[in-house]
Amino acid sequence: MFRALARAIHHHRGLVFVASAVFLALAVAALVYGGRLSTGVIEGTEAEQAQQLAAATTVGSSDTTLAVVFHSDTLRSASPEFQEALKATLEATAKLPTVEGVLSPLGAPKAVAAQLQAGTGHDTLALVRLKGDIREATRAFPEVRAVLSTGPLQATVTGRIAFIDALNRLLEKDLLRAELISFPLALLVLLRVFRTWVASLLPLVVGGLAVLSGVAGVFVLSHVTDMAQYTLNVVSLIGMGVAIDYSLFIVSRFRSELERGLDTQAALERTLDTAGRAVAFSGLAVAVGLAGLLFYRGSYLSAMGIGGALVVAFAVLFALTVLPALLSWLGLRVNRGRVPFPRLFEPKEGLWKGVATWVMRHPVLVLVPTLAILVAVGLPFLRLQLAATDITALPAETEARRGAESLRQLFPRQAANGVLVVVQFPSGSAFTAERMGALYDKSRQLAGIPGVLGVDSIVNLKESMDREAYQELADFPEDMLPKEFGQARDAYLHGSVTVMRVLTEASASSQAARDIVETIRKDRAVGDGRLLVAGQTASDVDAGHFVRENTPRAIGFVMGLMCVVLFVLLGSVVLPLKAMLMNLLSIAGSFGALVWIFQEGHLSGLLGFEPGPIEPSLPVLLFCALFGLSMDYEVLLLSRMREEWERTRDNTQAVAEGLERTGGLITSAAAIMVAVFAAFSLAHVVVVKAMGVGMAIAVALDATLVRILLVPAMMRLFGSFNWWAPKALARWLSWAQHAHGPSDGPPR
Incomplete structure (x- = not known):
């Protein structure tokens, strides 16, 4: 099959170039048209359901509410000048079609206005609620932010929407920076390997095509399914690495066949029949690994798996079509543009064979300490803590981060971590005497939980009011309700749903906050209603449950299917099982290092980040991606060993010769991947850096x-x-291989 593909490409390379140009034009058009990327959500969790119920209330719509701190160095917040400037800005903001409402000290009840004035005398807080869900609010944010910044007062905007907007902008910058750094680094390694400009530039061409097509594919898919902004970074990270690696394998084998005296067509056929076959299986292995993310249905992880598999498919496609067409056209010219390197960098003949021979003479002496090192590196993973990305993921100079710090210092009650408790009654209104009594009892119960500072709710307006007083209010005629209570009802109630905000000093990602969420969920009875919990901490808890529930199936699928793929390639049931073990060891080492560096804070000064819990999606994403990427080298190494085994039936000779033929290529390919991945360590966003x-x-x-x-x-x-x-x-494998056309045997 691969020989036939090589012959077809050699004879019709012009057609391949034309088709590639058309495809490239379509990809560019998709990039220009753009996509509708989101921050990603996990659907179906309790926190997500509760947030949807609470969104109709003012208090429950905190995700789409901007907190704006207005400041003046010269004007006092109580002065007429400050008040007029604030009024003009907020009136202009309220007129925007994307703004639902504005709450500020202007016109608010005295108790509320007092909470929105800072003790400095120069700072005022305003809350701007945007229309629609979080995606629509994020798209509207730039226009709203522009209006808020007009006027003489300094406006610092924070909140969930401001955080998302800043995060998306940083992700775009990080992606561009990483690509600008990784391309030159990869070229440097390629020049070291090939020592010619022409051969070295070919993998970069394929890498660029794969990433551009992958990003375009994500943009197209984002119009029909939820695609998180992170997906672009994942596509770039994986696509660039595998595309360059696949091209490295193919170009290296092509040049080797030319050196053996084969003409261009014969060299191309032999290249695709060997290295091309390994690339196809390697791409299949990476796609299988990423397909494990599809088990996390209803989450942005599933979309990341689709995006990752898509860019890998493009990498394989271009490596097996465009690259062979270029090699067919170039022929011996692939060795043009020689680059002189010092003798220090010249590969030593027999180096890797010598290493393999020495290792096989002392297998136990090598095996035991190497395993001990990998286990020691992976041990910190046992201390893993998971929590979603929050405002601390942004650099300190980011406006949303500065706004959060100002809010915490000037308006501590508004900045306090709030666990959102949502109570849904079966039908009718929550505003009845019986239900107000049940809410009163529940609010006092919640206030007694260790670590809780207080509760904001419809039944916590005045300390002087008791249970009966709140029940009596529910029986008042509409026109007799106190103004303050009427406004509070609109803020906390909507139909049969009411919300409470349980305040705590514990940070959203802390274990103390998680304990509060778990305690609240133990007793869900509120009269005839049901209690749900939302908020950042609840989302973290639910995300952890979601990941733990789906991970066993994902791991089983990836490892099981990977074994099948390797069996078909290698014809052995032993080697696939060993490959699984090897992959788990390297991944465990990576996970341990992640916890040691990013959670426990070692090297934080060098890498420039604040330590904290690991993003829940990160271990899952890394496992699925790395399990497939590790097969790159496994497939290349073992397939070459199999060639020698079939030729000699000498296991020791097969291992030594296989490592000799691929050792330098593996280290070079790994150096390229490390260079590409390390470029992302310079990102501002901690998740991308990690x-x-x-x-x-x-x-x-x-x-x-x-x-x-x-x-x-x-x-x-x-x-x-x-x-x-x-x-x-x-026997089955032998039949299947011959049914698809026998090969003339492996090259010597």
């Missing part, structure tokens, strides 16, 4: 300790048993 660092560490461990030391040692200990398979499976 993703880049985690993947770089995993690839480095995989290409050094695992592939160079552990694999030869274990291959030596297992001997010829490495290549064993039940006779029935071996």
Whole structure:
């Protein structure tokens, strides 16, 4: 099949170039048209359901409410000048079609106005509620922010929407910065490997095409499904790495076949039949790994899996079509533009064979300490803590982060972590005497939970009012309700739903806040209503449950299907199981390093971030991506060993020769991936930084300790048993391979 593909591309390379140009034009058009990316949500959780119910109330719509701190160095907040400037700005803001309402000290009841005035005498807080859901509010934010910034007063805007907007902008900048850094680094490694400009630039062409097409695909899909902004960074991170690696394998093999004296067509056929086959299986392995994310349905993780698999498919497609067409056109010219390198950088013949031979002479001596190192590196993973990205993920100079700090210092009650308790009654209005009594009892019960500072609700307006007083209010005629109570009713009640805000000094990601959420959920009875909990802490708790519930199935799927893929490639049932173990070791080392660095704060000064719990999606995303990426080197190494095994039937010779032929290529490919991934460690967003660092560490461990030391040692200990398979499976595989066209045998 791969030989036929090579012949077709060689004879019709002009058609390949035309088709590629058309496809590239469509991708550029999709990029220009743009997408509708979001921050990503996990659908169906209790916190998400509760947030939807609460969104109709003013207090419950905090996700779409902007907190604006107005400040003047010269004007006092009580002065007429300050008041007039504030009034003009807020009136202009309220007239925007995307603004639902504005709450400020102007015209508010005295008790509310007092809470919106800072003790400094120069600062005032206003709350601007935007229309629609969080996606619509995010799109409206730039226009609202522009209006708020007019006038003589300094406006600092924070809140969930401001955080999302700042995060998306930083993600875009981080993506551009990483690409600008990773391309030159990758080119430097490629020049070191190929020593010619022409050969070195080819993988970058394929990498650029894959990433551009992957991003365009994400934009197209974002119009029909929820695609998180993070997906672009994932697509760029994975796409650039695998595309350059696949191209490196193919170009290297093509040049090797030319050096053996084959003409261009024969070299291309042999290249695709060997390296091309390995690339196809490697791409399938990476896609299988990323397909594990599809088990997290209803979340942005599933969309990331689709985006990642899409860019890998593009990388394989271009590596097996556009790249062979370019090689067919270039022929021997692929070696033009020689770059002189010092002798220090020249590869030593027999180096990797010598390493493999030494390892196989002392397999136990190598195996035990290497395993001990990997286990020690992975141990911190046992201390993993998960929490969603919050405002601390932004750099300190970001407006949303500065606004959050100002809010915490000037308006501590408004800035306090609020666990949102939502009570939904079966029908009718929540504003009845019986239900007001039940709400009164529940609010006092919640206030007694350890760590709770207080409760904001419809039945916590005045300390002087008791249970009976609130019940009596529910029986008042509409026109006799006190003004303050009428406004509070609109803020806390909507039909059969009411909300309470349970305040605590504990940060949203702390264990103390999680304990409060768990305690609230233990007793859900509120009269005839049901209690749900929302808010950042509740979302973290639910996200953790969601990940733990779906992860076993995802891991089982990825590992099971990966075993099948490797069996079809290698014809052994032993090697796939060993490959699973090797992958788990390198991934565990990466996870341990992530906890040690990003959660516990080691190297935080060097990398420039604030330590804290790990984003729940990060371990899942890294596992699925890295499990497939690790197969890059596994497929390349073991497939070459299999060639030698089929030729010699000598396990020791097969291992030594396989490592000799691929060792330099694996380290070079790993160096490219590490360079690409490390470029993302310079990101401002901690999640992206951690993703880049985690993947770089995993690839480095995989290409050094695992592939160079552990694999030869274990291959030596297992001997010829490495290549064993039940006779029935071996016969089926042999039939399947011949049914799709036999190969003329592996190259020597």
